[in-house]
Amino acid sequence: MSETETISPEQSPRAATAATWALAVHGGAGNLQSDTEHEPGYAESDYLAALERVLQTGLRILAGGGAALDAVETVVRAMEDDERWNAGRGAVLTRAGTAELDASIMDGRSLACGGVATITTVKNPISLARAVMERSPHVLLVGAGAEKFADDVRVERVDASHFVTPRQQRLWQRAQNLGESEHGTVGAVALDLQGNLAASTSTGGTLSKLFGRVGDSPLIGAGTYADNRSCAVSCTGKGEEFIRRGTAHDVAARMRHGGHALEAAASAAVADLRPGDGGLIAVDHLGRVAMPFNTAVMYRGAADSRGRFAVAIR
Amino acid sequence: MSETETISPEQSPRAATAATWALAVHGGAGNLQSDTEHEPGYAESDYLAALERVLQTGLRILAGGGAALDAVETVVRAMEDDERWNAGRGAVLTRAGTAELDASIMDGRSLACGGVATITTVKNPISLARAVMERSPHVLLVGAGAEKFADDVRVERVDASHFVTPRQQRLWQRAQNLGESEHGTVGAVALDLQGNLAASTSTGGTLSKLFGRVGDSPLIGAGTYADNRSCAVSCTGKGEEFIRRGTAHDVAARMRHGGHALEAAASAAVADLRPGDGGLIAVDHLGRVAMPFNTAVMYRGAADSRGRFAVAIR
Numbered sequence: 001m002s003e004t005e006t007i008s009p010e011q012s013p014r015a016a017t018a019a020t021w022a023l024a025v026h027g028g029a030g031n032l033q034s035d036t037e038h039e040p041g042y043a044e045s046d047y048l049a050a051l052e053r054v055l056q057t058g059l060r061i062l063a064g065g066g067a068a069l070d071a072v073e074t075v076v077r078a079m080e081d082d083e084r085w086n087a088g089r090g091a092v093l094t095r096a097g098t099a100e101l102d103a104s105i106m107d108g109r110s111l112a113c114g115g116v117a118t119i120t121t122v123k124n125p126i127s128l129a130r131a132v133m134e135r136s137p138h139v140l141l142v143g144a145g146a147e148k149f150a151d152d153v154r155v156e157r158v159d160a161s162h163f164v165t166p167r168q169q170r171l172w173q174r175a176q177n178l179g180e181s182e183h184g185t186v187g188a189v190a191l192d193l194q195g196n197l198a199a200s201t202s203t204g205g206t207l208s209k210l211f212g213r214v215g216d217s218p219l220i221g222a223g224t225y226a227d228n229r230s231c232a233v234s235c236t237g238k239g240e241e242f243i244r245r246g247t248a249h250d251v252a253a254r255m256r257h258g259g260h261a262l263e264a265a266a267s268a269a270v271a272d273l274r275p276g277d278g279g280l281i282a283v284d285h286l287g288r289v290a291m292p293f294n295t296a297v298m299y300r301g302a303a304d305s306r307g308r309f310a311v312a313i314r
Numbered sequence: 315m316s317e318t319e320t321i322s323p324e325q326s327p328r329a330a331t332a333a334t335w336a337l338a339v340h341g342g343a344g345n346l347q348s349d350t351e352h353e354p355g356y357a358e359s360d361y362l363a364a365l366e367r368v369l370q371t372g373l374r375i376l377a378g379g380g381a382a383l384d385a386v387e388t389v390v391r392a393m394e395d396d397e398r399w400n401a402g403r404g405a406v407l408t409r410a411g412t413a414e415l416d417a418s419i420m421d422g423r424s425l426a427c428g429g430v431a432t433i434t435t436v437k438n439p440i441s442l443a444r445a446v447m448e449r450s451p452h453v454l455l456v457g458a459g460a461e462k463f464a465d466d467v468r469v470e471r472v473d474a475s476h477f478v479t480p481r482q483q484r485l486w487q488r489a490q491n492l493g494e495s496e497h498g499t500v501g502a503v504a505l506d507l508q509g510n511l512a513a514s515t516s517t518g519g520t521l522s523k524l525f526g527r528v529g530d531s532p533l534i535g536a537g538t539y540a541d542n543r544s545c546a547v548s549c550t551g552k553g554e555e556f557i558r559r560g561t562a563h564d565v566a567a568r569m570r571h572g573g574h575a576l577e578a579a580a581s582a583a584v585a586d587l588r589p590g591d592g593g594l595i596a597v598d599h600l601g602r603v604a605m606p607f608n609t610a611v612m613y614r615g616a617a618d619s620r621g622r623f624a625v626a627i628r
Binding site: 106111112113117118136137138139140141142143144145146148149209210211212213214215219220221222225239240243244245246249250253254257258260 | 420425426427431432450451452453454455456457458459460462463523524525526527528529533534535536539553554557558559560563564567568571572574
C-alpha cells in the first residue's frame with residue numbers, strides 16, 4: 001500500500017495518457033470526525049487506513065476487469081458495514097432516536113438508477129438501491145414500501161436495533177444536550193475497463209433530523225449521477241443545498257452542455273454551494289478524478305490504472 | 315375568455331417586447347383522459363374549460379402584482395381540488411388500492427424549495443410542500459414524518475378515504491382486470507411583475523404503482539425546478555425517465571451552462587426522453603413560454619401580460 005498523500009483538485013492527473021480504469025471514494029465532508037471522539041479505532045490514522053482498505057477492495061474489481069457498477073456497490077457495502085462511517089451500521093440517529101437510511105446507485109452506461117430512502121431494517125441500503133434499479137419498474141422507493149420490496153427480492157433485513165449502536169446513542173444523547181448536528185455520507189465513483197461509469201452514495205442522514213426527512217443521497221441528480229457521456233458523481237454535505245442546486249447532475253450538465261472539462265465542472269458546482277456545505281467526488285471517461293470540497297475536511301481516496309493510490313482527509 | 319387554440323412550441327411568442335408576467339399550467343401528458351371515460355363532466359370540452367378556469371385564477375394573481383410563488387401554489391391547489399386531475403382529490407390509486415400523493419414547489423428567487431411524497435391524508439399536498447420549504451430546515455419529507463409535520467404547521471389533513479372516490483375505484487378495478495396503467499400530473503410555472511420565477515407540481519402518481527414508489531413530481535430537479543437565472547419548469551409523464559435525466563434541472567442547465575434560449579432548451583430536454591414519455595411547461599425571465607411534449611396529448615394552457623390566453627389538449 002502506498003503512503004497516504006494529500007490530494008487537492010489542483011493535483012489531479014493531467015497527463016496526456018488516459019487511465020483505463022479509475023476509482024474515487026469518500027467518507028463524508030464537514031469537520032473532523034475525530035474532533036468529537038477519542039475512542040480507540042477512531043483516530044485520523046484509523047480513518048485513513050479504512051479508506052485505503054476500501055480503495056484496495058474496489059481496485060481489485062476494476063483492475064481485474066470488473067464492472068464499475070460492481071465496484072461502487074462493493075465499496076459502499078464495505079463502508080456501510082464499518083461503524084466508522086455515517087451509513088449502514090454506523091448511521092447517526094434521527095431526532096426520534098432511530099436510524100433512517102438512504103442510498104442510491106446509477107449506471108452511466110444506460111442511465112439506469114435506483115434509490116431508497118427512510119428505510120430502517122435493511123442491512124445494506126446500497127444493495128437494495130441496486131435491486132430497485134434492476135428488479136423494479138421504479139427508480140425510488142421509500143419507507144415500508146421499500147422494505148416490503150426488500151423481502152420480495154430477498155435483500156437482507158435486520159432488526160432496526162442493528163443500527164442503534166452504543167456509539168450512536170452517545171452521539172445522539174450529546175446532540176440532544178448541545179443541539180449539535182452531524183452529517184456524513186459515503187460514496188464511490190468508478191470508470192471500468194469497458195469505459196463505463198457508475199456512482200453510488202449511502203448515508204444515515206443528519207443527526208437529529210426530522211422523522212421522514214430525505215436528503216440528497218438517495219436522489220438521482222442531487223447526491224448521485226452517472227452518464228457515460230460526461231462523468232460519475234457522488235456528493236456529501238448539507239443535503240438540502242445539493243438538492244436545490246441539483247449538484248450531481250449539474251457537474252454532468254456543465255460538461256455535456258457547457259463543454260467544461262471534469263475538473264472545471266466539478267469545481268464550479270462546488271463554488272455554487274455556500275462555504276462549508278460540502279464536496280463531491282467525480283470521475284470522467286478519461287479516468288480523470290476531481291474531489292473538490294469547501295469544508296474543513298473531506299474523507300477521500302483515489303486510485304487508477306496508472307498507479308495512483310492515495311487517501312486524504314484535510 | 316378567449317377561444318381555445320392549439321399552442322405548439324413553434325408558436326410561442328418571439329416578439330421583441332418581453333411579457334411582464336406569464337403563466338403556464340398543465341394537467342398531464344399521455345393519452346386522452348376521455349378515452350377511458352364517457353361520464354358527464356369528463357368530455358374534452360370539460361377539460362378545456364377547467365384549464366381556462368385555473369388559468370384565470372392564476373392570471374388574476376399575477377396581473378394584480380401577486381407573487382409567482384402564490385400563483386403556482388393557488389393554481390395547483392385548485393387542480394388538486396378538482397376530481398378531473400390526477401392530483402389531490404382525483405389521485406389514481408396504488409396497487410394496494412390507496413392514494414399516495416406527491417408534490418413540490420420551488421422559488422426561483424432564492425432556490426428555496428420543498429417537496430412531500432407518499433402522503434395519504436393531506437388535502438392539498440402542494441401547500442404542505444410550501445410549508446416544508448418555508449417552515450422546516452428540510453427540502454423533502456415523506457410518509458408519516460411529512461404528515462406529522464402537517465399537524466405541526468396546521469396544514470389541513472383529511473381521512474385517507476377522501477381520495478378513494480367511486481371514480482378512482484372503478485379505474486383501479488379496471489386496471490386490476492386489464493393491467494392498464496395511467497398516470498398524470500398537474501403543474502404550473504409563472505413569472506411575476508417583480509421578475510421572479512416559480513414552479514409547482516402535484517400528482518397522485520401512477521395507477522397501480524408499487525407501495526412506496528416516488529416519481530419525479532416531488533423531486534426538485536426531476537419534476538420541478540425554478541431559478542431566476544434561467545427558467546421555471548414543471549414536468550409530466552413517466553416519472554422514472556424524468557428522474558434519470560434530471561429533466562427539469564436539465565432545461566435550466568442548458569440555458570445557464572449552454573447558453574440556449576428557453577425554447578431550444580426545453581425542446582432538447584424533451585427530445586432526450588423516449589417517444590411517449592411526456593412533456594413539460596417552462597417560462598423564462600422574459601415571459602417566454604415553452605410547452606413541448608412527445609405524447610399524444612398534453613393538457614395545457616398559457617397566459618401573459620400581452621393578452622395571450624389559450625388552452626389546448628392535442
